[in-house]
Structure formats: C-alpha cells, structure tokens
Amino acid sequence: MNAFLVSLEAFHFIRPLLLLLIPVAIVIWWPVRRSAYSRDIPADGLAPHLRAALVLGADERRRLQPIDGVAAALILLAIGAAGPTWSRTPDPFVAQSAPVVVALKVTPSMEDKDIAPSRLERGKQKIRDLLKLRAGARTALVAYAGSAHLVVPMTEDPSVMTPYLEGLNPQIMPRDGERAELALQLGLDLLASEETPGGILFVADGLDPADAAAINDAGQPVVFLAMLREDRRDRGLDQLAVPVVSVTPNAADIDRLDRLLNAAYRQALLENTEQPWEDRGYWLAWPVALLILFWFRQGWTMRWAVIAAIAIPGLFHSAPARADGVADWFLTPDQQGRIAFQNRNFDKAADLFADPLWRGYAQYRSGQYEEAVITLDRVDTAEAAFIQGxxxxxxRSYRDGVRAFETALQRDPDYPHADENLQTAREIVDYVERVREQSDTGESGGIGADEVVFDNEGNRGVETSMEAPREEGVGLMTADQWMNTVDTRTGDFLRQRFAIEAARAGKPEASQ
Structure with missing residues (x-):
C-alpha cells in the first residue's frame, strides 16, 4: 500500500459534530439567494425587448451573489473546524522515516560497466543519495554474495556508513554466489529489534529465481533498486511481487524508493494511539481568505476599514515593527523553524528557532553537538537532558553522556530509552577504562605541552599519554591527521572480518 492509500484509509474528522453547521449555512444562504430573483416585475404595457433592456437584475439568477461567497466561506470554515485529518502528529524526538536495511549485492557482475562508472559504484552513489535524503533516519548496511554480512548496524549518522560503503568490492567477499535470502534474513533480524516497522532495500543487478519466493513472503516491505539498463531483463526480478525500481540518471528513483519505504512508517504511526491526530483544518483558511477578498470589489468603506485595522495597532507600539522577509509577516521564528525542521534543513532550523528545546534539538540533528549541549542547559526537562546525552x-564525551542520561532519569524515571542509553554509555566507559588498565603504558615523567592525554576520571590504570609527532611548521596533530597515518584500508578490514565470520559459520549462512 502506498502513502496515498494509507492516508485515504485514515481520513476522518476529529470533531465531526461541527459538520452540522453546513446545513445551517445552507439554510441561511437559500432564502437570501432566492430573494435576489424572486421579485415580480410587471409586464403589462411594456414590450418584451424593452423590458429586458430597461429592467436591472434580470440575470441575477445566473450571476454570483455576495451571499454565495459568504455561504462558501461558512461551509469551508465548518469543514475546517471539524478537523479533517489523515495522519497523526509525529513525535519530534523520533526520526520521521522508517528504519531501513540496505542490502548491497557485491559480486563480479556488479562491476559491469554498462552503467557508468559501474553497477557497483552507481549503486553506492544511490545509497549515499538515499542516506542524504533520509538524514537522521535509522539505516543499516548489509553486503552479500555467497554469504551475507552486517557491514554497519542501525545508525542515524550517515558519515559512519560512508567509509565502509567505499570499501566494499567483490574481492573482499569470502564466498562466491548471490544468496539474497541470507541478506533478507539478516535484514529481518535487524528490523525485529526496531520499535517501528521498516523495510529492506536491495541494490542489485539481478536475483536468483530460487530466492524470489522467500522475498515475496518476507512479511516486511521489500523494495529492489535494479542496477540494470531498461533494455535488460532479469528472470529472478521478473518473478518478484515486491516493487522493483529501475535505476535512473537523476534522483527520481531515490525519491520513489523513499516514498515506498516510508509507507510502512506512516501505517505504524497511524496505529500509535499515544500520538494525537494532526488537525489539517488550517489548510482551508487560505480558500476562505480568497473568498473574503471578493467583498472588497466595490466601495471605499471596507478598504478604509482595512487600512485602519493595519494602522491603528501601530499607534500602541513605540518600537517600529521590522520584517526581514515575507515569511516574517505571517510566521513566528518558531513556526519558520518548524517548517525548516520538517524539511530536514536542520542548520536553518537551528538559526530560526527561539525555543531553546527545539533549537538545541535542531543543533543536535545538524551535527552541532557542543552547541546543542550549551543551548539545552537552559531547559530543565528530561527531553533536554536526553538530547544532551x-x-x-x-x-565521544561518554562520561558526560552518562551524567546527562542520569539527569534525564532523575527528571523522569520512565523517560523512553534513557535507561537503555545510560547502560550503553556506562559499558563504553567501562570498556575504555579496561583497555587502559591492560595497556598500562604510562610514563613517570611529566606531561609536555605536545602530549595528548586521555581521560582517566575513573582512576583505573594509569594516565595514558603519547607524544605527538611534530613536523616542521606543524603543531599538535588533529584526530583526522592521526587517522590519515593509519595504513589500513576499510576494504582490508572488511575482508578480514568477513573471512572470520564465514569461517565461524562453517557454511553459507548470514552472520553478524
């Protein structure tokens, strides 16, 4: 079911009793409209053609009357007041997209260059485009050939997935083949731990017909992005009952994939009774405003009233009003920020929001983590502490994350996921301290100005420091510079990991 059918099925009125105002509007309209052409016009002693030319209002029945606009406006207002809706209000602190597992086929056939630069590279490009479009949504990456392997678990940060995506090539896969059913099972296992229904996206140039039945009966939405030219067909893909989207030179294929995958999220949102219905009646205010404009066609009385209505409020304000743009005439900064946030323009939303909770959350979604922490210090709620965590x-300030999650639980012991995230943050801190105890590479000398010191707040092991190499004209090395000195490519790491997983499996099974 696509998004339109889901919305159509959910359409209803929040306050249906207000629809009874529609007959009232019709009762008011009909007598007034009828009186416009019900006057008896004497016909004695007057030729028909002269009577038609001299009598005004003869064509009133066929003309629109002011009462028609009034009645239409009243009916639209009644419908708007009844609260038409077809969706629930989304939770602003939950990603507004379905979780998705991307299964990329990594086989020699994907290196065919009939789709430039190759099917595999174009598939990676499409995955990056999808990640950008779904900014902030939970996404996992699976690679498969003769075996299936989890490359990146569910994450909201696309930058984590990008380097691993680049390292995928057929040479790192431990077994030949195209076992799509193994990737399917791995994807289903990942989605089973998610709170909301999601989908699986296969990026492949074909499908073994033996796997078609398993995919058709997956029980979760499955979509295929076919890395094939339109003039080519694949027997396995032709047997699929799930949507198959052909790759396109533009973003049309990605837009369609996003709509298909999010249909499951919208359906789940409709079934969430804890979220209120979103009132869409305000949309009808625009046609009502247009109808009201017809009342100003004649006479100056109403025009002067409008000018007075605009000018009089200015007499009671000493400071002149200022508008930086047309949007400022009609929308508050928070309303403009909400629009930018819904459009996933988080940087702009962070600049627009005046509310510190929303501004801090927008800064977090845009990657301004330190700024978000500072902004949210102004808010004493569990939500603010959770976002700070x-x-x-x-x-990577894990200790501060522990404190923030503890604060969130103090403010609201039942705040969703706060306890889980607190335990995870504590495990990370404990792991770092255990590694420090085992390494125990401290030195007796003092710490120089060019040394990097790692946190040892828990006093476990010794203070660990290492001297930062210096180059001519270069001071302390940054984290990126340190990473650039590592001579291990992502593909090499994945090759070793996949080989270990395949060896442990002992047979071509999905591994995590």
Missing part, C-alpha cells in the same frame, strides 16, 4: 555520545 545523545549529543555527548555523538561527540
């Missing part, structure tokens, strides 16, 4: 974790 996530921002600390994203910026």
């Amino acid at each position: 996530m921002a600390h974790i994203k910026s």
